[in-house]
Amino acid sequence: xxxxxxxxxxxxxxxxxxxxxxxxxxxxxxxxxxxxxxxxxxxxxxxxxxxxxxxxxxxxxxxxxxxxxxxxxxxxxxxxxxxxxxxxxxxxxxxxxxxxxxxxxxxxxxxxxxxxxxxxxxxxxxxxxxxxxxxxxxxxxxxxxxxxxxxxxxxxxxxxxxxxxxxxxxxxxxxxxxxxxxxxxxxxxxxxxxxxxxxxxxxxxxxxxxxxxxxxxxxxxxxxxxxxxxxxxxxxxxxxxxxxxxxxxxxxxxxxxxxxxxxxxxxxxxxxxxxxxxxxxxxxxxxxxxxxxxxxxxxxxxxxxxxxxxxxxxxxxxxxxxxxxxxxxxxxxxxxxxxxxxxxxxxxxxxxxxxxxxxxxxxxxxxxxxxxxxxxxxx
Numbered sequence: 001x002x003x004x005x006x007x008x009x010x011x012x013x014x015x016x017x018x019x020x021x022x023x024x025x026x027x028x029x030x031x032x033x034x035x036x037x038x039x040x041x042x043x044x045x046x047x048x049x050x051x052x053x054x055x056x057x058x059x060x061x062x063x064x065x066x067x068x069x070x071x072x073x074x075x076x077x078x079x080x081x082x083x084x085x086x087x088x089x090x091x092x093x094x095x096x097x098x099x100x101x102x103x104x105x106x107x108x109x110x111x112x113x114x115x116x117x118x119x120x121x122x123x124x125x126x127x128x129x130x131x132x133x134x135x136x137x138x139x140x141x142x143x144x145x146x147x148x149x150x151x152x153x154x155x156x157x158x159x160x161x162x163x164x165x166x167x168x169x170x171x172x173x174x175x176x177x178x179x180x181x182x183x184x185x186x187x188x189x190x191x192x193x194x195x196x197x198x199x200x201x202x203x204x205x206x207x208x209x210x211x212x213x214x215x216x217x218x219x220x221x222x223x224x225x226x227x228x229x230x231x232x233x234x235x236x237x238x239x240x241x242x243x244x245x246x247x248x249x250x251x252x253x254x255x256x257x258x259x260x261x262x263x264x265x266x267x268x269x270x271x272x273x274x275x276x277x278x279x280x281x282x283x284x285x286x287x288x289x290x291x292x293x294x295x296x297x298x299x300x301x302x303x304x305x306x307x308x309x310x311x312x313x314x315x316x317x318x319x320x321x322x323x324x325x326x327x328x329x330x331x332x333x334x335x336x337x338x339x340x341x342x343x344x345x346x347x348x349x350x351x352x353x354x355x356x357x358x359x360x361x362x363x364x365x366x367x368x369x370x371x372x373x374x375x376x377x378x379x
Contacts, residue, residue, distance in 0.1 A: 081098070099143035190313040192272060217230065246272070
């Protein structure tokens with residue numbers, strides 16, 4: 001074990017300390033990208049340049065609700081549109097022309113008045129109001145949270161969602177604080193995943209391929225330090241690099257952007273470890289299937305870009321056409337990132353977060369095992 005640790009340290013010094021490009025892309029580029037993203041999109045957290053499109057349908061005219069709507073119409077952040085029929089509004093919602101639809105029942109005024117009178121008693125009354133939104137769309141979920149906050153000011157106790165959309169039951173409380181959507185927090189797991197993928201797609205395969213071209217890996221086959229120990233050393237070396245990179249990123253996020261301490265929880269850390277294991281094996285799989293560094297570079301870059309931009313990293317891709325969406329659902333990054341954001345309190349769009357990532361892990365292990373000699377440069 002001491003030999004493995006010593007060789008891992010040697011690889012770390014060679015790959016990340018002596019080579020500035022290696023340390024830049026893993027240690028410093030994630031910090032720079034995080035700073036750029038939060039600078040460009042950070043204004044969304046304060047409500048700048050955002051418009052929430054809200055459709056309102058009255059079964060019968062409501063004095064109480066119309067008064068609230070009249071105040072909202074004076075705010076630039078809200079685009080209020082009234083519809084006569086709920087089906088018409090829902091069609092606009094499904095076509096992404098609205099973010100939220102509110103259906104006001106004909107008994108809203110009387111129920112609202114009774115709810116106010118009973119507010120100081122132990123009795124509770126359900127106020128008839130339906131909220132329609134699409135949980136798969138980030139902007140719709142954000143608008144839902146805003147509407148939720150507004151309804152709390154009216155002391156609406158319970159509201160419901162529609163049909164096949166996500167069913168949410170919320171009990172309001174005057175003491176409860178509504179979670180604000182913060183872009184710096186939302187993008188944080190994406191930068192974590194990008195760092196993991198960078199190591200898996202570039203650091204690991206490039207390190208092995210370069211040594212393979214110099215015939216160094218062949219010499220290991222006849223040395224006391226075996227091939228298995230070499231691969232383990234490469235993985236440990238890059239785990240150390242990831243640890244340093246994430247320490248810098250976590251420090252920046254918590255100190256400057258107040259990223260919640262839940263990122264230090266065991267659930268969040270276990271997802272990071274799982275992601276690192278999967279992408280380490282994917283990197284080894286690429287090396288086992290491809291011989292030349294130039295070809296490895298093409299494949300690694302192509303997969304990296306595809307998995308990043310079709311993994312819900314920076315914008316929602318779950319509502320794209322099936323010609324593209326099929327890749328989203330077989331992309332392990334989609335599930336790991338969704339679980340990381342779910343741990344931080346954001347909506348989880350996917351249910352089974354383990355099946356696809358473990359399928360990639362098993363497949364890559366199988367391919368690496370069958371082609372292990374090619375990893376070491378032995379045909």
